[in-house]
Amino acid sequence: MARAGLSGARLAQAGAELADEVGFEQVTVSALARHFGVQVASLYSHVRNSDDLKARIATVALTELADQAATAVAGRAGRDALHALADVYRDYARTHPGRYTATRHTAAASVLGEQYVAAGRRHSELVRAVLRGYDLDEPTETDAVRLLGSTIHGYITLELAGSFSHSEPSAGDSWPRIIDALDTLLRSWS
Amino acid sequence: MARAGLSGARLAQAGAELADEVGFEQVTVSALARHFGVQVASLYSHVRNSDDLKARIATVALTELADQAATAVAGRAGRDALHALADVYRDYARTHPGRYTATRHTAAASVLGEQYVAAGRRHSELVRAVLRGYDLDEPTETDAVRLLGSTIHGYITLELAGSFSHSEPSAGDSWPRIIDALDTLLRSWS
């Protein structure tokens, strides 16, 4: 019988794609086995269990997102960098909703640790790099990291959940104005 | 055999408490049946299915939170009202993490609709009431509603996930400073 050529990495990758199609919560060891035309038990040679699979998907997504964010921020500063960074997150969430959800699957930290945590650190560093254009002192800079993270993540989460779709203006119109407001705020933060 | 005295409302209430203990995702028809010392199938006379149960819990939580928010905002305006409102959300999430998570279980809208949606509208109205202290024109007021919602919800989500627990200052220290920054921003929003 021909082998399917599975591996931890291929499962994580296929799982990420599946997450975008059916939602991260619906990604299951069984569904992935069906996708590869393979018995469910066969996947357990490559992932420890369901949590491990989800953690791997989360790590793939968080790393991919960090790569895109790094590219977007490179060579920009201030307001320009802020918009570029914010847009990367929002665009990623809109094109890859399952993967975006996966990035927040924080159980990943306790299961895989290492790579997931490393990707998380890259994100923090990128936000701090953008904030260097606003010269803030500690602890204000940390407050600002948290403000940006909260607002961006919060907006994306609510938009993905459809919270903005039943009222005017469109979610896409409010977005740049809100990022601009944050830029103004950062510029004048004591 | 003595009856347990179940009802949709009691299940929703017990489910909410269970959510705070074990996490909203772990609230299951089976777990709830165990809690009442009753056979699993018995719950199906009171809730349509698992989604219905979760939607009821979400509605209980969203309504309870709206009540608390309304009380907190009553008689306050401007910065004062903003802090009071924001604190209600954060405190609720910290004391009732399972219930807070439940409030964002938006599948609830499509299952139960009515009450859940009504509670959601109350939240929007409260935020708009607070914003009346900052006189903003449309569409800026809507942008501001979304900014506040995003930042507050985002911060709470990240804090609950432990994202702020491995760095200084504490999540409790950044919070009032971030809300103050939002107050300043709203005061000067074009």
Added chain:
DNA sequence: CTGATTTGCCTAAAGGGCTTAGGCAATTAC
């Protein structure tokens, strides 16, 4: 290239959650 070892996928089986169907007993209504 052949034989031994490793590795990949398989079958089998057990446990748990969800859900429906149908029955008996406790409660409520008359």
Added chain:
DNA sequence: GTAATTGCCTAAGCCCTTTAGGCAAATCAG
């Protein structure tokens, strides 16, 4: 007190997870 209703029960089927043990394909030694 009897009849109608309602509440909880047993039984059974389906899906997902996970472990154990086996056979065959790939890989490695000589």
